[in-house]
Amino acid sequence: MKKRFLESLSGFTVLKWFIYLFFFLFLLVPLFSILLVSFTGQPINLFGSLVSQKTLAKTIEKLSNVSLEAYSSLFEGKGYFDALLNSLKLSTGVALLVTIVVIPIAYAFARTKMPFKGLFATLCTIPLVVPTFISSYAFMLMFGKTGWVNHIYQALGGEGVLFDIQSMLGIVLVQVFYFFPYALWPMVAAFKISDLTLEEASQNLGAHSWYTFMRVTLPLAMPGIVSSMLLIFTVSFSDFGTPIILAPKDLNLIVVEAYREMAGFFNWAGSAVLTVIMLLVAAFFFWLQRLVIKGKEYGTISGKPTRQKMNDHKGVVSVLTTYSFLVVLIPVLGVASIFLSSLATTWGRHALPDGYTLSHYLTIFSTSHKNILNSLVLAGGALVLSVVIATFVSYFVVRRNSGGLDFISSIPLIVPGISLGIALIQTFNTAPLKLTGTAILLIIAYTIRRMPYMIRSTMSSMMAIRKDIEEAAVNMGASNLLAAVTVIGPLMLPGIAAGAILVFVTVIKETSISLLLAPTDWAPMSLAVFQNLLRGEYYTASAMAILIIAIVIVLQYLAKKLTKDQLY
Amino acid sequence: MGSVRIENLHKSFNGIAALEDVSLDIREGEFFALLGPSGCGKTTTMRCVAGFESPTSGKIFIGDRDVSNVPANQRNCGMVFQSYALFPHLNVFENVAYSLQVRRFYQGGFGTKLAVLGNMLNRKLGRVDKETEKKVRDALDFVELGHLADRLPGQLSGGQQQRVALARALIMEPAVLLMDEPLSNLDKKLRNSMRVTIRRIQQKVGITTIFVTHDQEEAMGMADRVAVMQGGKLVQVDTPTALYSNPGSTFVADFVGSSNIFKGKVKGTEASGTVIQLEGGQLLTSAFSAKREDVEVIIRPESIRLAAGEPVDAGDKSIEGTITMSTYLGPSIRYDVQVGNMQIEVDKTFEAGTPLLPPGTKVYLSIDPHLVVIL
Numbered sequence: 001m002k003k004r005f006l007e008s009l010s011g012f013t014v015l016k017w018f019i020y021l022f023f024f025l026f027l028l029v030p031l032f033s034i035l036l037v038s039f040t041g042q043p044i045n046l047f048g049s050l051v052s053q054k055t056l057a058k059t060i061e062k063l064s065n066v067s068l069e070a071y072s073s074l075f076e077g078k079g080y081f082d083a084l085l086n087s088l089k090l091s092t093g094v095a096l097l098v099t100i101v102v103i104p105i106a107y108a109f110a111r112t113k114m115p116f117k118g119l120f121a122t123l124c125t126i127p128l129v130v131p132t133f134i135s136s137y138a139f140m141l142m143f144g145k146t147g148w149v150n151h152i153y154q155a156l157g158g159e160g161v162l163f164d165i166q167s168m169l170g171i172v173l174v175q176v177f178y179f180f181p182y183a184l185w186p187m188v189a190a191f192k193i194s195d196l197t198l199e200e201a202s203q204n205l206g207a208h209s210w211y212t213f214m215r216v217t218l219p220l221a222m223p224g225i226v227s228s229m230l231l232i233f234t235v236s237f238s239d240f241g242t243p244i245i246l247a248p249k250d251l252n253l254i255v256v257e258a259y260r261e262m263a264g265f266f267n268w269a270g271s272a273v274l275t276v277i278m279l280l281v282a283a284f285f286f287w288l289q290r291l292v293i294k295g296k297e298y299g300t301i302s303g304k305p306t307r308q309k310m311n312d313h314k315g316v317v318s319v320l321t322t323y324s325f326l327v328v329l330i331p332v333l334g335v336a337s338i339f340l341s342s343l344a345t346t347w348g349r350h351a352l353p354d355g356y357t358l359s360h361y362l363t364i365f366s367t368s369h370k371n372i373l374n375s376l377v378l379a380g381g382a383l384v385l386s387v388v389i390a391t392f393v394s395y396f397v398v399r400r401n402s403g404g405l406d407f408i409s410s411i412p413l414i415v416p417g418i419s420l421g422i423a424l425i426q427t428f429n430t431a432p433l434k435l436t437g438t439a440i441l442l443i444i445a446y447t448i449r450r451m452p453y454m455i456r457s458t459m460s461s462m463m464a465i466r467k468d469i470e471e472a473a474v475n476m477g478a479s480n481l482l483a484a485v486t487v488i489g490p491l492m493l494p495g496i497a498a499g500a501i502l503v504f505v506t507v508i509k510e511t512s513i514s515l516l517l518a519p520t521d522w523a524p525m526s527l528a529v530f531q532n533l534l535r536g537e538y539y540t541a542s543a544m545a546i547l548i549i550a551i552v553i554v555l556q557y558l559a560k561k562l563t564k565d566q567l568y
Numbered sequence: 569m570g571s572v573r574i575e576n577l578h579k580s581f582n583g584i585a586a587l588e589d590v591s592l593d594i595r596e597g598e599f600f601a602l603l604g605p606s607g608c609g610k611t612t613t614m615r616c617v618a619g620f621e622s623p624t625s626g627k628i629f630i631g632d633r634d635v636s637n638v639p640a641n642q643r644n645c646g647m648v649f650q651s652y653a654l655f656p657h658l659n660v661f662e663n664v665a666y667s668l669q670v671r672r673f674y675q676g677g678f679g680t681k682l683a684v685l686g687n688m689l690n691r692k693l694g695r696v697d698k699e700t701e702k703k704v705r706d707a708l709d710f711v712e713l714g715h716l717a718d719r720l721p722g723q724l725s726g727g728q729q730q731r732v733a734l735a736r737a738l739i740m741e742p743a744v745l746l747m748d749e750p751l752s753n754l755d756k757k758l759r760n761s762m763r764v765t766i767r768r769i770q771q772k773v774g775i776t777t778i779f780v781t782h783d784q785e786e787a788m789g790m791a792d793r794v795a796v797m798q799g800g801k802l803v804q805v806d807t808p809t810a811l812y813s814n815p816g817s818t819f820v821a822d823f824v825g826s827s828n829i830f831k832g833k834v835k836g837t838e839a840s841g842t843v844i845q846l847e848g849g850q851l852l853t854s855a856f857s858a859k860r861e862d863v864e865v866i867i868r869p870e871s872i873r874l875a876a877g878e879p880v881d882a883g884d885k886s887i888e889g890t891i892t893m894s895t896y897l898g899p900s901i902r903y904d905v906q907v908g909n910m911q912i913e914v915d916k917t918f919e920a921g922t923p924l925l926p927p928g929t930k931v932y933l934s935i936d937p938h939l940v941v942i943l
Contacts, residue, residue: 471620472653474641476667476740477674486666486688490657 011481016396016405019389023408025433026444030423031279031415038276039066041269043426047433071273080270083252084277087237090168090253094175095233099225101176101327102183107217108320109184110191112311115321120328127178127331129552131509131526132241134545135178137533138334140165140245141341141542146348148337155351170246171253175236177330182235183228190224191217223292230289234282238416240512245533254278255418255512262422263516272426275419283414335549342542360543364528368544371528378439378524379507382446386454386503387496389447394459395484399470413452417512420449425516437519445517446507453506454499461495462488494562501559505552570631570743570776571596572617577626579612586612588800590626594744594778594793599770601779601791605823609800610780614746617778619643630743646737647746651753652729654721660732661717662691664707667740668700707739711769727758734766738773745770745777751786763790784824788812796820812868814941821866821941828867828912832942841937847908851887853940864943869915871939874903875932876925886934894924905931 033046040062048055108114109121127135142149143165150161163169218225243253258274261267311317342360344353364372393409396402412420424445428435435441465488473483514527523531525548532541572594579587587609594600602610615621617628619640627636635643654663666688673684686693696704708714711731721729730750737745750766751759767790770777781787787794788808795805796819804816815821818829832844832851844851844865851865889907901924903914914933925931 466651466653468649468651468653469655471618471640472647472649472655472736473666473670474620475618475645475647476736477641477644477670478666479639479641482670482673486685487655487657490689491655 015392016402019392019396019405020408022389023405023411023448026424027408027411027448030420030427031411033427034272034275034419034423036063037268037426038071038272039068041065041067041069041272043268043429045430046427048430051432069269079252080254080257080274083254083257083274084281086168086252087254088281090171090175090243091233091237093172094179094236095229097172097176098180098183098232099229102180102187102228103218103225104320105180105324105327106184106187106191107213108317108324109188111217112313112317112320114317114324116325120324123328123332124181124184125556126335128181129505129509129556130178130331130335130549131511131545132174132178132239133245133511133526133530133533134241134338134548135331135334136171136174136242136245137529137538137541137545138338139170139174141337141347142334143170148347148351151351166246166248168251171242174242174246175239177327177334178242179232179235179239180327183232186224186228186231187221190221190228227289227292230285230292234285234289234414237285238278238282238418240416240418240515244511244515244530255416258418258422259512259516262425268426271422275422278416278419279414282416282419286414338542338545338549341539342546344539344542347539360539361547363540364543364547368525368528368540371523371525371544372547374522375508375524375526378443378446378522379504381439381443382450382507383500383504385443385447386450387500390451390454390458390499391489391492391496393451393455394462395488397455398459398462399467409455410452412448412450415449417449417510418516420445421513421516436517439519439522442513442517442519442522445513446510447503449510449513450503450506454503457499457502458492458495461492464495465491498559498562501555501562505555505559508548508551570633571598571629572600572744572776572778573627573629574613574617575627575629577613577616577628578624579609579616579621580624586800587616587623590797590800590802592795592802592805594776596776597774599767599777599779599790599792601781601787601794602797603781603784603787603794603823604797604803606782608797610782610797611748612800613797614748614778614780617643617744618645618647618746644740644743645746646740646742646744648730648733648737648748648750650749652721652733652750654729654732654736656721658720659691659717660708660713660719660721660724661704662688663721663732664736664739665696665700665704666736668703669696671740672697672700703739707735710738711735726754727762730754730762731765734769738769738775743776745775747777747779749781750779751781751783759786766790788824794824796823813939815866817943818864818866826869826913828865828869828872830865830867830910832863832865834861834863842942844942847910851935851940852937853942866941866943867912867935868939869902869913870900871935872912872914873934873936874905874914874916875934876929877932886932889931889933891925891927891929891931893927896924903931905933907933 029046033044036044036046042062044059044062045055046059049059050056105120109117114120130138141147143162144150145161147161147165150158153162154160238255240255240259243256244259247253247256254274254277258271258278261271261274340353341347343356343358345355345357347353393405397406397409415423424441425436427433428441435444469491470480470483470488473487474480478486508525510524511526511530514524515530518524518527525544529541529544529548532538532544572592574590574592574594577587577590578585590609590613592600592613602613604610612621616623617630619635619638623636627634629635630643630645655666658666669684669688673681673688676684683695687696705714705717708717711734713728713731713735716724716728721732724732730753733750747766751762754762763786779787779791788811791808793805793807794811796803796811798819804811804820806814806816811820811824815824815827818827821827821829830846832846835843835845835850837843838852841853844853844863846865853865887907889905889912891903892906892911893904895902895904896918897915899918900915901918903916903925905912905914912933
């Protein structure tokens with residue numbers, strides 16, 4: 001028996017336990033201890049309790065004082081409750097608005113002979129490459145008091161500003177225009193999938209096309225629509241970049257509140273409670289979304305493409321084209337505004353900058369080159385760690401049916417960045433594992449946060465490799481590990497590379513984790529932009545933002561190319 | 569080289585039995601086919617031998633070595649997969665060299681390990697040693713693919729891929745060669761020529777071979793012995809000729825070639841054999857069987873003689889019937905004959921110049937008692 005155990009302790013098994021340990025240390029324990037903190041109101045040192053009697057005694061004492069006090073303050077001290085309510089309002093509004101905005105575009109993509117589909121699809125990727133705090137800044141450049149849109153508005157005879165950008169409305173608009181692509185493609189799929197023959201039957205029975213759309217097409221696409229609505233809700237709820245830039249002083253939002261409690265006041269109890277609540281809300285909506293799409297996975301690649309009769313009604317098509325163009329145009333204008341601002345000597349008195357200069361780019365390369373380097377190093381570190389973990393996790397999940405790893409590694413999907421950050425800070429704040437304020441914890445946080453996406457990429461390329469290829473290698477004498485290294489690894493390389501680039505990209509974009517966890521020595525580019533904005537160095541911020549966007553676009557293009565030109 | 573012995577093999581997946589009490593004794597150098605419809609357990613049996621499935625109970629010996637608990641990579645079974653499972657990122661040479669390289673990796677010192685690993689990851693990172701090089705070249709020449717050594721598998725035809733897979737399995741000098749439906753991905757003409765090629769190579773190397781197939785023609789045409797499987801159990805193990813002429817069950821009779829299968833009753837026993845009463849008439853068989861009264865009678869279509877007009881036999885043992893359909897099959901003609909309520913299939917050798925008998929023709933059938941099987 002003992003011998004069997006030792007034999008089973010091959011390199012692979014050890015590796016598997018290492019991965020479990022990683023998730024246990026840096027995901028489960030932090031989440032658990034933040035849950036404890038939310039009840040005790042005081043920081044808890046779980047690792048310390050393991051090595052030191054004294055800490056253990058303290059921890060036990062704290063745990064014996066468990067109370068719901070922190071939670072009750074949620075309802076008494078009006079602040080937290082308002083924050084939660086406001087956040088829920090915001091996310092609901094954004095989810096509904098995005099759905100309304102996107103349905104016509106999705107229909108146009110899926111069911112009409114709209115021209116420029118390729119161009120629109122490309123433009124739709126723009127909102128996704130821009131970090132939200134940069135898009136918020138872009139909207140300020142457009143709709144702020146001295147924004148060019150308002151200059152035009154005033155030139156046309158308007159009074160004051162179109163609307164106050166630093167308000168709930170401003171936040172909603174930024175999120176709608178920069179999150180809508182998340183909902184677009186699932187909805188396009190939903191419209192494509194709904195059975196055309198039913199529509200024809202409806203029309204055959206004499207129904208008008210409008211009636212057919214409302215009573216047949218739309219209901220059939222409903223699960224897809226609801227699911228993407230819930231997705232948008234979660235994305236909006238967890239988004240930190242927009243509110244931190246645009247929320248006015250009197251508007252409490254839960255992410256901002258949690259950030260302030262942590263970074264501003266080191267209020268453990270408050271930030272713990274907010275973290276737990278955010279997590280619960282995100283988890284609930286994530287679960288709801290899964291519930292809706294359960295058993296209704298729309299095969300976008302599988303299955304035979306059904307022949308669709310495209311709507312080519314001239315009026316409908318031209319209205320939809322114009323509409324789609326306008327929606328897609330706004331985020332692009334935002335990016336263009338940042339670009340213009342990065343080249344401007346000064347901008348604000350007129351619709352266009354007063355003059356043009358490259359000095360802001362010179363500034364960022366001379367004074368902020370450290371930030372650029374930091375970003376590259378941090379993203380590189382997260383990339384390496386993600387590649388190793390994601391590759392082996394997908395191996396264990398796909399080939400060894402390791403359901404446990406599948407579950408653990410997808411937990412980060414429901415943890416908002418701010419929550420993860422606060423949980424990690426709390427857990428690693430003191431000895432023996434004092435990692436808070438180090439680049440290591442920052443890299444680990446990035447890695448955990450992006451792990452599910454990376455794993456999705458590696459898993460799909462793993463699944464594309466037939467099992468018998470691996471069996472052939474084993475049959476010829478290779479151990480599982482050698483087979484993985486010499487055969488599976490090289491075959492997965494394109495998928496791994498693509499996933500790795502995406503991790504790199506998202507780390508460079510990442511805001512919440514960077515703001516919370518990055519020590520001054522290791523401030524990445526996103527943090528530099530943020531600080532520049534706070535200091536009022538807008539043009540430098542713009543230049544740095546453009547640099548981030550450029551890096552992101554180039555790398556994402558590379559990743560796409562890699563997955564497309566799979567070598568074999 | 570070695571024999572393969574399987575003792576009381578059981579395998580179940582999630583409580584559902586896939587193999588039940590399979591015992592086989594495969595002789596050294598034998599070409600042994602596992603034949604059966606899909607889901608019969610033939611592939612599971614082979615995968616147990618290869619070590620990809622671990623038996624729920626039972627033992628497997630290769631030669632004298634009990635391999636039941638030996639990991640798949642230490643069993644020394646060469647395997648040709650249904651899809652060939654060639655490594656798409658390695659060229660033909662590297663595919664064939666793989667097992668030798670793996671061996672060198674495990675047996676060599678640190679330097680060799682590094683060199684071999686480098687070469688396997690990227691051909692520019694290390695050289696294949698001279699001995700391996702020569703062995704691979706020889707193996708490729710053996711399957712007549714020496715000129716394609718630098719091609720990637722994706723650039724080869726199905727038949728060429730098949731031969732690479734074969735060379736790759738043989739070069740490791742395995743104790744036993746396992747082939748899982750290796751011809752099913754080829755078109756019919758290529759399949760026939762590959763059948764001959766595989767059989768010839770197997771004879772030349774003299775390697776014990778287990779061949780899984782659902783195609784009775786393949787099994788019968790290539791194997792020394794065939795094991796017919798159904799529902800996870802062995803039904804019959806025999807030489808192809810014995811299997812054909814003496815099927816042990818109606819399932820085997822039906823699966824191996826076409827058969828007329830009738831229900832009948834034993835009427836009595838004569839000096840020359842048993843007389844059986846069928847619906848359409850009496851039948852004499854030389855087989856003495858059946859204490860039972862109800863029997864099943866199996867008659868191969870080509871075992872029946874057919875004559876139009878007058879009875880062939882003077883005796884009363886011929887049966888009268890009417891042709892309902894005539895099908896020209898090239899070398900033979902298939903007549904469907906209605907006898908009473910029975911439909912009987914009869915194959916008659918086609919003789920040039922003789923016209924087919926049209927449907928409606930009255931015919932007399934007679935059957936050699938030796939060629940009737942009763943169960």
